[in-house]
Amino acid sequence: xxxxxxxxxxxxxxxxQEARLRCSPMKGHSHVYWYRQLPExxxxxxxxLQKENIIDESGMPKERFSAEFPKEGPSILRIxxxxxxDSAAYFCASSPGLGTYEQYFGPGTRLTVT
Amino acid sequence: xxxxxxxxxxxxxxxxxxxxxxxxxxxxAFQYFMWYRQYSRKGPELLMYTxxxxxxxxxxxxxxxxxxxxxxxxxxxxxxxxxxxxYLCAMTWVSGSARQLTFGSGTQLTVLP
Numbered sequence: 001x002x003x004x005x006x007x008x009x010x011x012x013x014x015x016x017q018e019a020r021l022r023c024s025p026m027k028g029h030s031h032v033y034w035y036r037q038l039p040e041x042x043x044x045x046x047x048x049l050q051k052e053n054i055i056d057e058s059g060m061p062k063e064r065f066s067a068e069f070p071k072e073g074p075s076i077l078r079i080x081x082x083x084x085x086d087s088a089a090y091f092c093a094s095s096p097g098l099g100t101y102e103q104y105f106g107p108g109t110r111l112t113v114t
Numbered sequence: 115x116x117x118x119x120x121x122x123x124x125x126x127x128x129x130x131x132x133x134x135x136x137x138x139x140x141x142x143a144f145q146y147f148m149w150y151r152q153y154s155r156k157g158p159e160l161l162m163y164t165x166x167x168x169x170x171x172x173x174x175x176x177x178x179x180x181x182x183x184x185x186x187x188x189x190x191x192x193x194x195x196x197x198x199x200x201y202l203c204a205m206t207w208v209s210g211s212a213r214q215l216t217f218g219s220g221t222q223l224t225v226l227p
Contacts, residue, residue, distance in 0.1 A: 004157075006157075031213065033213070033214070033215075035215075041219075042202070042217045042218065042219045042220060043158070043202065043204075043215075043217040044217075045214035045215060045216070048213055048214060055213075056213070056214060058214070059214065091157055091158070093215075095213070101146040101148075101163070101165075101206055101208060101213060102146075102148055102160055102163040103148075103160070103213075103215060104160055105150070105157040105158045105159070105160070106157050107156060107157045108156070108157050110155075
């Protein structure tokens with residue numbers, strides 16, 4: 001059973017470009033979460049999605065960041081007009097659904113903004 | 115005050131030692147607790163999860179929860195060099211639709227051969 005998959009693993013963008021990070025949850029999991037880990041800081045929640053729905057985006061920066069989890073295909077975290085402060089590791093996690101709370105993490109995408 | 119406080123370490127122990135990792139929390143709404151292990155430049159790996167106060171054992175790992183004191187621990191018996199990693203506690207509440215995990219800052223553990 002494949003785990004959570006994320007790609008790309010490493011992404012380099014110049015300031016002002018767009019970054020698209022993709023996440024495929026574990027088989028049978030319908031809930032997806034995105035977290036950010038800044039250098040020397042802990043993991044911070046960004047957004048929680050189910051298929052075609054954003055459930056909780058309370059941790060998402062108000063501007064330039066968006067997320068989606070379409071009916072078909074992976075979840076996408078999109079960062080527009082990236083700035084140096086966006087450089088971080090972005091992790092996706094998934095869980096089976098209602099009644100369960102443990103989350104399983106992917107390997108992460110390391111974004112570097114130059 | 116952070117919602118979740120975790121001893122940052124670093125912690126260095128000899129192989130075979132018993133390791134105790136701890137977190138305290140301030141939000142009594144937290145009801146579900148997890149421990150993750152994260153190797154350098156890798157994703158967090160779920161080790162243990164528990165809902166109840168008391169102890170839960172899985173192999174060399176024991177998770178302990180004391181909700182009255184808002185204190186959780188992870189014990190590692192017979193520690194191995196391969197246990198060298200950063201250990202993260204995480205917790206969430208179980209009402210409503212929210213499922214976000216709140217993490218401690220992590221404890222860096224080194225087990226010396």
